Amino acid sequence: MKMHLDEKIWLIISFGMIMGFMFFTGYQTFVLGMGPPSEMETIDPQRVDETAPFDEPGVYQIGENEYEVVMTLEIFSFNPGEIEIPAGSTVHFTMTSKDVTHGVQVAGTNMNAMVMPGHVQRITQTFREPGEYLMLCNEYCGTGHQFMATTITVK
Amino acid sequence: METARNISFTEKANKVLGISPKDAIISKSYLLVAFAALLIGGVLGLLQGLNRAGLFNLPTWFNYYQVLTAHGLLLVLVLTAFFTIGYFYAVLSHNLGGLLPKVRKMAWIGFGMKIFGFVLAVIPILLNQATVMYTFYPPMAASPIFYIGLVFIVLGVWMCAFGCFTQVANWRKNNKGQHVPILSYFATGVFVLLFFGSIPVAIEVFMIIPWALGWVETINVLVARTLFWAFGHTLVNIWYLTAVSAWYVVVPKLIGGRRFSDMLTRVVIIMLVVLNIPGGFHHQIIDPGIAESVKFLHVFMSLAIGFPSLMTAYAMFSVFEKTARKKGGKGVFSWFNKLPWGDVRFLAPMIAMIAFIPGGAGGIVQSTNQLNQVVHNTMWVVGHFHLTVGTTVVLTFFGISYWLVPFLSKRVLTPAINKLGVIQTIIWTTGMIFMAGAMHWVGLLGSPRRTSYTTYFDNATALSWDPYLFFLAIGGTLLMVGIILQVYAVVYLMFFAPKGETEFPIAEVENHATKTPYWTEKWGRIIVIMLLLIAMAYVIPLVEMIINAPPGSPPFQTW
Amino acid sequence: MNQFLFGFLLLVFLALPPVANLLESIMIVHMHMQMPLLVIAGFLMAYYFQKKYPAFFEKWNQRGYPGILLFSIIMIYWMLPRAMDDALTSQTVEIFKYISLPFLAGVPLRDSWAKLTSFLKNIVIISFTIMFIMMGLLYIAWPEQLCNNYLMIEQITLGWGFITMAACMVIYLVYNVLIDPMQYEGLAE
Amino acid sequence: MIKKQHTAIACFIVIVFGLVLLYTGTDGFTAYTAETARVNQLVNEQPEFPDVTFTDSQERTYSIAEFEDKYIFITFIYTSCGDECPLLEMNMGMVYDQIPENYLGEDIIFLSISFDPERDDPETLDVYKDMFHADGETWRMATITEQSELDALLEEFGVIVIPDGKGKFAHNSAFYLVDRQGHLKDIMDFTDVDSATQRVMTLLEAKEGE
Incomplete structure (x- = not known):
């Protein structure tokens, strides 16, 4: 098949671009540990309240400037509802849903994860700047979906 | 060359007389x-846009x-x-x-x-x-x-x-x-x-x-x-x-x-067919229960679709340039003026193609692990598919309708309707720029998709999104105007335009084109390759999801 | 020449340690992606050898039987659970993998496939289908780990991988049986 | 005619090559999985039990010298295991019950070694021990707190332990028998309790006859 030189160059550039994207994604995921939230642990979605650690949702300090938030999601609220942490803290969220699929997103940060019934989801976020962060549900979950939100107060 | 004589009578008749009425209907x-779906869906879309911007309250029923x-x-x-x-x-x-x-x-x-x-x-x-x-x-x-x-x-x-x-x-x-x-x-x-x-x-x-x-x-x-x-x-x-x-x-x-x-x-067709189905996981990049390595594999599968698209981009611009130069276009860019911009049948798909440049780029962004995490389930995604499906695809469909409908109804495209079509295309494009642009931007700020109007209890961050949502409503209104014009044009061309013959436009290949190898016709093989790729993509995660499944969920009605 | 280059580049790419490690870290990818890609690399490179030593292939692989036999033996060897473990633990076996699959399986496959009658081709596909179904059932149903380096779940996944590959081959065979190419292709080719 | 011969010769060579390949690849058609090959090899080599420090359920620490001049019947486990280990320990208990009491502690010691020292501290082991009615003396449960020692033992005895990232391990299970000189004597199928008992009894009784 006859191919013009400019076409070959274009195809090589295209191929290189796609491979470049792949390379950077792989590098970030596997070397820098910036992979997307992909927790594999499962849980019985009908017995969340009786299963540790979700039997006691809350904010726990686990180290200097390090917190764990054990959170359950149900229509149309997050539990714990209020989170307060000092600036510069790293927060490890451990979440699961008691009913339908929800999404957790904190506006103004890169924190974004799906929370599905039957699956535990973990995501870590460091809050450097003080302020009020809006945490909301970004997966349609029912009539009150637009009210499913809370704030994270960083002092 | 014997086969050339085999062309059946109906085929010849078709070429001469146009489509048979039974097929046309x-x-x-x-x-x-x-x-009709466009019209109703459009009205519903407008209601939503207005509601989302907080300008209009929908009834509880x-x-x-x-x-x-x-x-x-x-x-x-x-x-x-x-x-x-x-x-x-x-x-x-x-x-x-x-x-x-x-x-x-x-x-x-x-x-x-x-x-x-x-x-x-x-x-x-x-x-x-x-x-x-x-x-x-x-x-x-x-x-x-x-x-x-x-x-x-x-x-x-x-x-x-x-x-x-x-x-x-x-x-x-x-x-x-x-x-x-x-x-x-x-x-x-x-x-x-x-x-x-x-x-x-x-x-x-x-x-x-x-x-x-x-x-x-x-x-x-x-x-x-x-x-x-x-x-x-x-x-x-x-x-x-x-x-x-x-x-x-x-x-x-x-x-x-x-x-x-x-x-x-x-x-390009074969590649799009073979590579398509395994790409679905980029909608699930931040889901739990799928391992990072599997997600990475799927990033590859999703990005691979970009390759035939980039081939298409080359092909299209090569055709434009060649044709325009033949007509006397000179210089690096001035050949651009030689294209028939006043013809809606060209203008609409052309803008569609141009829209696919940012649309496709946005698609590459979304299917990449870390970038997806920023925009997943935000208004950005809605902006993205209004750019790709709502502009690239739908505008091409509109462009097709200006010759396909008269071809089917044995009528002709009148200059007036052509003009209407050009106006419609411009309105549609402007509306989409407003709407998709605002959606992309507000999505980056964190506004979620599929959420009715809310200030999240007067949260400052959520309130700062309102101006963008207002642009969204303006865009939506323009699009509604566009839909009305488009539906009018289609109805007119189907039932009221002057009778006449409209050609089904199919371009010829280049004179000295190389012969296409026959393996391209062997769909059996292509389908088997496609199935193998699907298996490669889905066997690992599905076995994992089924064998290591959590206890299932009962049904919920949350609305 | 291009084909040889692509095949060679593919082989080099697959031999890069990070690529090899990534592909070998998942059992099914090791068997159903890395190994076939190695065969494909050889398949592409075969063209060069055929051009360079036409007499050799003509003389020793006249009707394609020895070639396809060699291909099958190499494939069977790599289907042993043992072979996969050994490739991970022993350097020698790993090197043997990178030589045997492209050059002892890929190259003879290309040379033989063109020479085999369609009847024999179908026989080869059918035997591999049967083999794949059996391997699949073995991997799915075996209660213990067959490979020490891989988890049980990966073993089951690999089993289903075999079954789906077999299903694809069955579809291809059915397509070959039901669709007579003469009806569509005629003499124009 | 000559060409036909070539094909025949080529096929013959290929088949011979194939047989050699498969023969060497499976240790003479005896080991189709690496596990079998490993067991065969270990039993042939009889590696010595390396020098490690055990910490048992009663918080005692000792080395392998503690069991000098006794057979040691060993399993490798971790207590958070859901399926395989309890079965392994139950079967071990069945072997234990069939050994006449006079041998226990004198000529043979049962030892369950945990490869998860992080979670399996003496208290955990103590609880686990009771679940299988092990007495903690003639059947002990212990772990090796020094990771390098533990790794050396697992390596030497060919025990493969892969964490699955969810707090569980994939591992191979078997009964290991170490002789009076501290060398690995045999690896036995843990699902076949009777054969294992038979094997142990033969060895124990052989001493009596001396």
Whole structure:
């Protein structure tokens, strides 16, 4: 098949671009540990309240400037509802849903994860700047979906 | 060359007399349903846009999420599916010497099944018993009638797919050793994808129905979601492939040129068919229960679709440049002026193509792990598919309608309607720039998709989104104007325009083009390769999801 | 020449330690992606050898039997659970993998496939289908770990991988049986 | 005619090559999985039990010298295991019950070694011990707190332990028998209790006859 030189160059550039994207994604995921939230642990979605650690949702300090938030999601609220942490803290969220699929997103940060019934989801976020962060549900979950939100107060 | 004499009488008659009335009415019916869906879906879209911006309150008996479910179903499923089938059946009839009587029957049965299924699906939506969005993720459970409706829609689509295969097989038997005409080749690719792509959703629905009826207690949420996206992702690329068919074959003819290498065109189709279904996981990049390595594999599969698209970009601009230079265009860019910008049949698909440059780039962004995390489920995604499906695909469909509808109704495109079309295209483009632009931007700020108007208890961050949402409403209003003009044009061209002959524009290949190898016609092999790739993508995660499944979820009705 | 270059580049790419480690870290990818890609690399490179030593292939692989036999033996060897473990633990076996699959399986496959009658081709596909189904059932149903380096779940996944591959081959065979190419292709080719 | 011969010769060479390949690849058609090959090899080599420090359920620490001049019947486990280890320990208990009491502690010691020292502290082991009615003396449960020592033992005895990232391990299970000189004597199928008992009894009784 006859191919013009400019076409070959274009195809090589295209191929290189796609491979470049792949390379950077792989590098970030596997070397820098910036992979997307992909927790594999499962849980019985009908017995969340009786299963540790979700039997006691809350904010726990686990180290200097390090917190764990054990959170359950149900229509149309997050539990714990209020989170307060000092600036510069790293927060490890451990979440699961008691009913339908929800999404957790904190506006103004890169924190974004799906929370599905039957699956535990973990995501870590460091809050450097003080302020009020809006945490909301970004997966349609029912009539009150637009009210499913809370704030994270960083002092 | 013996086979050249085999061209049947009907085929010749078709070339001379245009499409047979029996075939025309099939395509006309499909197109009418498509544009009716556009009109209703558009009105619902406007209501949503206004509500989202906080300018308009929807009544409680017809709430935002109901409107959104109907809007998605009408535009994503009905408009696109009916247009594609109507268009490709016209292609098959024109290319392959008229539809066979049994194929015609299959098209009608398919039509009936889809309409029946659609009515079944809409009733529970109107009754607020299926407010689950067109993605219907379990464990949200709609009324079983909704899912049964979906089954009929899928069966109807399969009927049309088999109609196409029958028609093409028959033509090939009568034209041994020849290549299927290029547009029919596109049709084959599209229907192969429609058939195989809808198998996962059919499995999902068959999983859901007994659960929604209460015969089984729980459902595997993640498996259902994965099956949905194996289908959902393929679906959008089917519409894209349909639009691409017009770019490759029709647009060159309209600008008075030849089409790009036949071989490369077919290779692009094959690649789009083979690589498509395994890409679905980029909708699930931040889901739990799927390992990072599997997600990485799927980033590769998703990005691979970018390759044929970039090939297409090259092909199109190469055709434009060649044609315009032949007409005397000079310099690096001035040949651009030689293109027929005043012809809506060219203008609309051209803008569609241009829109695909940011649209495709946005797609690459979204299918990449870390970037996806920033925009997942925000308004950015909505902006993205209004740019790709709402502009690239739909504007190409509009462009097609200005010659396809008069071709079917044996009427002509009048200069007045052409002018209306140009205005419509400009309005549509402006509306989309406002709307999709605002959606992309506000999405980056964190505004979620699929959420009715809310300030989240007067949260400062949420309040700062309002100005962008206002732009969204302006865009939505312009689009509504565009829809009214478009539907008017279609109705006029179908029933009231002056009688006459309209040509079905199919460009010829270059004179000294290389011969296309025959393996491109061996669909059996192509399908096996496609199945192998699907297996590579889905065996690992599905086995993991099923073997290590958590206890299932019971149905919920949360609206 | 291009084909040889692509095949060679593919082989080099697959031999890069990070690529090899990534592909070998998942059992099914090791068997159903890395190994076939190695065969494909050889398949592409075969063209060069055929051009360079036509007499050798003509003389020793006249009707394609020895070639396809060699291909099958190499494939069978790599289907042993043992072989996969050994490739991970022993350097020698790993090197043997990178030589045997491209050059002892890929090259003879290309040379033989063109020479085999369609009847024999179908026989080869059928035997591999049967083998794959049996391997699949073995991997799915075996209650213990067959490979020490891989988890049980990966073993089951690999089993289903075999079954799906077999299903694809069955579809291809059915297609070959039901669709007579003469009806469509005629004499124009 | 000559050409036909060539094909025949080529086929013959290929088949011979194939047989050699498969023969060497499976240690003479005896080991189709690496596990079998490993067991065969270990039993042939009889590696010596390396020098490690055990910490048992009663918080005692000692080395392998503690069991000098006794057979040691060993399993490798971790207590958070859901399926395989309890079965392994139950079967071990069945072997234990069939050994006449006069041998226990004198000529043979039962030892369950945990490869998860992080979670399996003496208290955990103590609880686990009771679940299988092990007395903590003639059947002890212990772990090796020094990771390098533990790794050396696992390596030497060919025990493969892969964490699955969810707090569980994939591992191979078997009965290990170490002789009076501290060398690995045999690896036995843990699902076949009777054969294992038979084997142990033969060895124990052989001493009596001396």
